[in-house]
Amino acid sequence: MELLLVILVGAFYSAGIYMMFRRSMVKLLLGLLLLGNGANILIFLIGGITKGKAPIIKPQNTEFLEVYADPVPQALILTAIVISFALTAFAIVLLKRVYTTTGSDDLDSLNIQDLDI
Amino acid sequence: MTTNFILAPVLMHLFTAILLLFFWQKVFVQKVISIVGNSIAFILCLRLFEMTLTNGYLTLQLGGWQAPFGITFMADTLSAIMVLLTALVSLAVGIYSTSSLNISRIKFGYFFIFHFLVMGLLGAFLTGDIFNLYVWFEVVIISSFILLTVGGKKMQMEGAIKYVTMNMLASVIFLTAIGILYGITGTLNIADLAGKVAQVENKGLVTVTSLLFFVGFGIKSAVFPLYFWLPSAYHTPPSAIAAIFGGLLTKMGIYAMLRVFTVVFQPDHFTLTLFSVIAILTLITGALGTINKRSIRRILSYLIVCHIGYLIAGLGLNTELAFVAVIFYLIHDVIVKSNFFMISGIILKMRETVDITRLGSLLKDYPKFSFMVALVLFSLIGIPPLSGFWPKVLLFQETFKQENYVLLAALIVASFVTLFVVIRIWSEAFWKESPKPITEEIDHFRPFSLSGKIALIAPVIGLTAVSLFIGLNANNVFKLAEKAAYEMKHPEIYINNVLSTKE
Numbered sequence: 001m002e003l004l005l006v007i008l009v010g011a012f013y014s015a016g017i018y019m020m021f022r023r024s025m026v027k028l029l030l031g032l033l034l035l036g037n038g039a040n041i042l043i044f045l046i047g048g049i050t051k052g053k054a055p056i057i058k059p060q061n062t063e064f065l066e067v068y069a070d071p072v073p074q075a076l077i078l079t080a081i082v083i084s085f086a087l088t089a090f091a092i093v094l095l096k097r098v099y100t101t102t103g104s105d106d107l108d109s110l111n112i113q114d115l116d117i
Numbered sequence: 118m119t120t121n122f123i124l125a126p127v128l129m130h131l132f133t134a135i136l137l138l139f140f141w142q143k144v145f146v147q148k149v150i151s152i153v154g155n156s157i158a159f160i161l162c163l164r165l166f167e168m169t170l171t172n173g174y175l176t177l178q179l180g181g182w183q184a185p186f187g188i189t190f191m192a193d194t195l196s197a198i199m200v201l202l203t204a205l206v207s208l209a210v211g212i213y214s215t216s217s218l219n220i221s222r223i224k225f226g227y228f229f230i231f232h233f234l235v236m237g238l239l240g241a242f243l244t245g246d247i248f249n250l251y252v253w254f255e256v257v258i259i260s261s262f263i264l265l266t267v268g269g270k271k272m273q274m275e276g277a278i279k280y281v282t283m284n285m286l287a288s289v290i291f292l293t294a295i296g297i298l299y300g301i302t303g304t305l306n307i308a309d310l311a312g313k314v315a316q317v318e319n320k321g322l323v324t325v326t327s328l329l330f331f332v333g334f335g336i337k338s339a340v341f342p343l344y345f346w347l348p349s350a351y352h353t354p355p356s357a358i359a360a361i362f363g364g365l366l367t368k369m370g371i372y373a374m375l376r377v378f379t380v381v382f383q384p385d386h387f388t389l390t391l392f393s394v395i396a397i398l399t400l401i402t403g404a405l406g407t408i409n410k411r412s413i414r415r416i417l418s419y420l421i422v423c424h425i426g427y428l429i430a431g432l433g434l435n436t437e438l439a440f441v442a443v444i445f446y447l448i449h450d451v452i453v454k455s456n457f458f459m460i461s462g463i464i465l466k467m468r469e470t471v472d473i474t475r476l477g478s479l480l481k482d483y484p485k486f487s488f489m490v491a492l493v494l495f496s497l498i499g500i501p502p503l504s505g506f507w508p509k510v511l512l513f514q515e516t517f518k519q520e521n522y523v524l525l526a527a528l529i530v531a532s533f534v535t536l537f538v539v540i541r542i543w544s545e546a547f548w549k550e551s552p553k554p555i556t557e558e559i560d561h562f563r564p565f566s567l568s569g570k571i572a573l574i575a576p577v578i579g580l581t582a583v584s585l586f587i588g589l590n591a592n593n594v595f596k597l598a599e600k601a602a603y604e605m606k607h608p609e610i611y612i613n614n615v616l617s618t619k620e
Contacts, residue, residue, distance in 0.1 A: 020286070025278070028282060039289050039292045039293045042296045042297075043295075043299070046297060046299065047296075047300060048300075072299070072305070073299065076295070076296070076299070086259060087262075087285055090259065090263075090281075091281055091285070094262070094281060097269060098275070098277075101269070101271050101274055102275075107278070110275045110278060
C-alpha cells in the first residue's frame with residue numbers, strides 16, 4: 001500500500017509540474033490541481049498509514065491498548081482540501097475572465113504589458 | 118504571560134469585515150466603519166506592542182489545550198513589531214483608500230476584503246503553529262487575489278494570472294514541507310518542532326525540508342529565481358491596494374523565514390551560503406530591473422525585489438548584529454514602500470500618468486508635496502539622518518566583518534542603483550519642465566474636495582513623519598531591534614515560554 005501511494009505521489013507531482021509548463025491556461029490549472037492533490041496524499045502517506053481504530057480514548061485508560069489512527073494528518077488534509085477548493089474555484093473564474101477579455105488561452109499571449117516598460 | 122488579548126486585533130478586523138457585509142452598497146457608511154475599525158485595531162495593536170515590551174512573551178493556548186497539542190498564539194518582540202507595522206500601514210492605507218478608490222470598486226466589496234487581508238496578516242504574525250501559519254497565508258493570498266483582480270482590466274488580469282499561479286505553487290510547496298516535517302517529527306507546534314528537529318538523525322532530510330520551506334516562502338517574498346510575478350502584478354491594481362501589497366505581503370514571507378530559520382531549523386553552512394548567493398542575485402537582478410523602467414510603479418516593484426535582497430543577506434549572515442539590521446530594515450522598508458506607492462497614486466491623480474518621461478514640473482506646481490516626497494526618497498536611499506541609513510550601515514559593517522566581500526559589493530551596487538533610480542525619478546518627475554502643458558483636464562487632484570485631499574495627503578504625511586521619527590529616534594528603534602534579535606538568537610526562551618505556560 002505504501003509503495004503504491006509513493007508512486008502515486010510521485011506521479012501526481014511530476015504530472016502537475018509538467019502540466020504547469022504547458023502554454024494552455026487550462027493545463028496550467030490542471031497542473032495546480034494535480035500538485036495540490038499530490039501534496040494531500042503526501043501528508044496522508046507520511047503521517048503513517050495504520051489500520052487503527054478511531055482515536056477516541058476513554059478517560060480511564062492510562063495506556064494505549066490498541067492501535068489508533070493519527071487524526072492530525074486527516075485534519076490537515078481536510079483543511080488543505082477546503083482551502084484548495086476555494087482557490088481552485090477562484091482560479092477557474094479568473095481564467096474564464098482572462099479568456100473572455102483576451103480571447104485566447106495561450107499564456108504566451110499574456111505578456112503584452114511586460115513589453116511596455 | 119497567558120492572555121486572550123493577543124487575538125484582539127485579529128478579531129477586531131474580523132468583526133469590522135463582518136459588519137461591512139451589512140452595508141454592501143452604502144459607500145459612505147463603509148468608509149466610516151472601515152476607518153473606525155482600523156483606528157480601534159491600531160490602538161489594540163499599540164496596546165499589544167506595549168504589553169509585549171513590558172511583559173516579554175505573550176502566549177495563548179487556544180481552547181485550553183496545552184502547548185504541543187493545541188494551537189498556540191504567541192507574541193514576542195518580532196511579532197509585536199510586525200503587528201504594529203501592519204496596523205499602522207493598514208490605518209494609513211484605509212484612510213487613503215476612502216478617497217483614492219472609485220465608488221464601483223468599493224461597491225465590489227473592497228473594504229470587506231481589505232479587512233480580511235489585514236486579519237490574515239495579523240494572524241500570520243501572531244501564530245505559533247506551523248500549519249496555522251499556512252492557513253493564515255491562505256487567508257491572505259485569497260484576499261489578495263480578489264483585491265488584485267477587482268476592477269477586471271485587461272492588464273490586471275494578465276498580472277493576476279502570474280500572481281495567482283506562483284502563489285498557489287508556493288502554497289503547495291509550503292504544504293509539502295509541512296507534511297514532510299510532520300512525518301519526521303510528529304508535531305506542528307513551532308516551539309515543539311525546534312526540539313524534535315534537533316533530535317532527528319537524518320540531517321540531510323532536515324536540510325531538504327528546510328529548503329522546501331525556503332522555496333515556499335521565497336516565492337511569496339519574491340527572491341531571486343522566482344520573483345518575476347511581482348513586477349508584473351504589483352503595478353496593475355490601484356495604488357491603495359499596491360501600497361498594502363508592496364509594504365506587507367512580501368514581508369510576510371520574510372517574517373516566516375525569520376521565524377522558521379531561527380526557531381525550527383538552525384541553518385548549517387550550506388544553507389547560509391545559499392542564502393548569501395540568493396541575496397546577491399536578488400540584489401543584482403532587482404537593481405538591474407529598475408534601470409530601464411519608466412513607470413514609477415514599475416521601478417518601485419523592482420525596488421521591492423532588490424530590497425528583499427538586504428533582508429535575505431542579513432538572514433544569510435546569521436549573527437545577532439545582522440538580525441538587528443534586518444529587523445531595523447524591515448521596519449523602515451514596510452513604511453517607506455507603502456508610503457511611496459501611495460505617493461505614486463497621488464502623482465497619478467495629479468498628472469494622469471506615472472511615466473517619468475511624461476511627468477514634469479511637479480516641484481513648481483506642488484512645492485510642499487514635493488518636499489515631503491523628497492524626504493521619503495531620501496529615506497529610501499538612506500541619507501544619514503533618515504530611517505534607511507542606520508540598518509544599511511549595520512548590514513555593511515557586519516558583511517565586512519564576515520569577509521563576505523561579494524555580498525558587500527552586491528549590497529553597495531544595489532544601494533548605488535537605488536540612489537541612481539531615485540535621482541532619476543526626482544529629476545524627471547519633479548524638476549524638469551513638463552513636456553506638455555498642464556491643463557485643467559489632466560489635473561484630477563485640484564478638483565478634489567478638501568476632505569478628499571486630506572484623506573489622500575494625511576496618510577502620506579503620517580507615514581513620512583514615522584519615517585522621520587525612526588531616523589531621528591534611531592537609538593530607541595535600535596534597542597527594540599536589538600531586543601528582537603536577541604530573542605531570535607536565543608530561541609530557547611521562545612520554546613520555554615510556549616511549552617511551559619500553565620493555564
